Amino acid sequence: MNENSIEKSIEKKINGPQNKKLRGILHIILAAFSFSLMTLFLKLAGDLPTMQKVFFRNAVALILAVSILLKSEEKFKIKRQSYVGILCRCLFGTAGVIANFWAIDRLGLADSNMLNKMSPFFAMIMSIFILKEKPNAFEWFTVILAFIGVVFIVKPGLGLASLPALVGLFSGFCAGTAYAFLRSVTSKGERGTIVVMCFSLFSTLVSLPFLIFDYHPMSLKQWIFMILAGFGAMGGQMNITAAYTYAPAKEISVYDYVQVVFAAIWGIFIFSEIPDILSIIGYVIIIGAGVIRWRYTLLKESDQKANQKAEQEAK
Numbered sequence: 001m002n003e004n005s006i007e008k009s010i011e012k013k014i015n016g017p018q019n020k021k022l023r024g025i026l027h028i029i030l031a032a033f034s035f036s037l038m039t040l041f042l043k044l045a046g047d048l049p050t051m052q053k054v055f056f057r058n059a060v061a062l063i064l065a066v067s068i069l070l071k072s073e074e075k076f077k078i079k080r081q082s083y084v085g086i087l088c089r090c091l092f093g094t095a096g097v098i099a100n101f102w103a104i105d106r107l108g109l110a111d112s113n114m115l116n117k118m119s120p121f122f123a124m125i126m127s128i129f130i131l132k133e134k135p136n137a138f139e140w141f142t143v144i145l146a147f148i149g150v151v152f153i154v155k156p157g158l159g160l161a162s163l164p165a166l167v168g169l170f171s172g173f174c175a176g177t178a179y180a181f182l183r184s185v186t187s188k189g190e191r192g193t194i195v196v197m198c199f200s201l202f203s204t205l206v207s208l209p210f211l212i213f214d215y216h217p218m219s220l221k222q223w224i225f226m227i228l229a230g231f232g233a234m235g236g237q238m239n240i241t242a243a244y245t246y247a248p249a250k251e252i253s254v255y256d257y258v259q260v261v262f263a264a265i266w267g268i269f270i271f272s273e274i275p276d277i278l279s280i281i282g283y284v285i286i287i288g289a290g291v292i293r294w295r296y297t298l299l300k301e302s303d304q305k306a307n308q309k310a311e312q313e314a315k
Contacts, residue, residue: 024246028255031239036262038232039104039113040270045225048218050102051210053226054203057097060230061237062200068193078194085185086195089178090202096174097203103168109267110275111153113260114283115168120290121146122176123183130180142293149285152278196237257287 042053069076078086096116103112121143127133135143154165178199186192218226260283267273275283 020246024243025255027239027243027246029258031236031243032256032259033262034232034235034239036109036113036232036259036266038229038236039109039263040266041225041229041232042101042104043109043271045218045222045229047105048216048222048226049210049214050098050105051207051214052216053101053229054094054097055207055211056226057101057230057233058200058203058207060227060234061196062204064234064237065193065197065200069197072191072193074191076194076197078198079185079188079190081188082185082190082194085181085188086190086198089181089185089195090199092174092181093178093199094203094206096171096178098207099167099171099174103164103171106164107168108273108275108279109271110260110264110273110283111165111279112168113263114153114279114286115150115165116172116175117257117260117286117290118146118150118169118172119175119179120293122173123179124176126177126180127183130177130184138296139293142289142296145289145292146286149282149289152282152285155278257290260287 038057042057045053096119100112100116103115107115124133124135124139124143128135150169154169182195185195264275267275
């Protein structure tokens with residue numbers, strides 16, 4: 001075997017489907033770790049207005065997206081058919097970030113992260129109206145199962161004490177709806193970086209007036225934590241984008257739930273937040289519903305491929 005053949009063989013193994021999937025899993029775990037650091041640093045930043053935190057988090061992402069687009073051929077060109085979808089993604093995405101940051105300051109890190117991770121189930125529901133995709137009976141079962149898990153975390157009946165949990169759940173709804181609109185515009189050929197830039201710009205402009213009229217001076221420590229939160233968000237965005245270039249969402253999205261594990265670790269060791277038994281039961285149910293849905297999707301696709309192959313052989 002000559003040198004070129006050896007190099008091609010090695011390249012084929014490195015870029016094989018199994019290795020690409022492993023790379024995708026690694027990137028999505030790194031994204032989960034980065035986003036968990038973002039929530040950790042936001043909480044460590046202390047008693048700052050939510051909109052001030054939103055501004056600094058999105059300003060960093062905006063700078064990154066603009067720098068990437070400046071190097072591209074199309075620059076800031078947006079497809080005409082994407083306008084409405086991008087606007088809706090910006091509206092729901094911004095509302096979701098605001099609600100999530102507000103909840104992070106008032107809930108345990110694990111609880112706030114878990115409620116935000118309801119977004120895939122809300123995305124499936126909202127896809128009925130946005131993408132005209134109708135879930136089947138089994139997919140509805142996983143949604144109902146996930147909401148049962150939410151009940152254990154929100155603990156209805158505690159009155160006003162459950163308000164932060166409901167806001168955290170609302171952040172998951174907004175994020176899920178935003179993802180459905182994101183999928184709608186990217187499936188029509190819009191660039192992901194354009195959507196990130198528009199969302200970051202929109203969120204920055206929305207939070208800017210609050211920053212101007214209600215700016216709270218920050219200590220050096222708070223400045224450091226806010227900058228680190230921005231880098232955490234940037235690392236999360238970069239890794240989540242890389243993850244889905246190596247493997248489709250249906251194969252690796254379940255690994256995103258590891259963010260809750262990281263958040264629980266930070267909560268326990270840094271803030272002495274010990275989740276109660278009801279919250280732990282809720283985590284298990286929601287993550288279980290996510291794993292079941294992920295496994296079902298893979299099996300469904302495998303059956304469809306087998307049927308298509310059988311039909312082609314029959315011909």
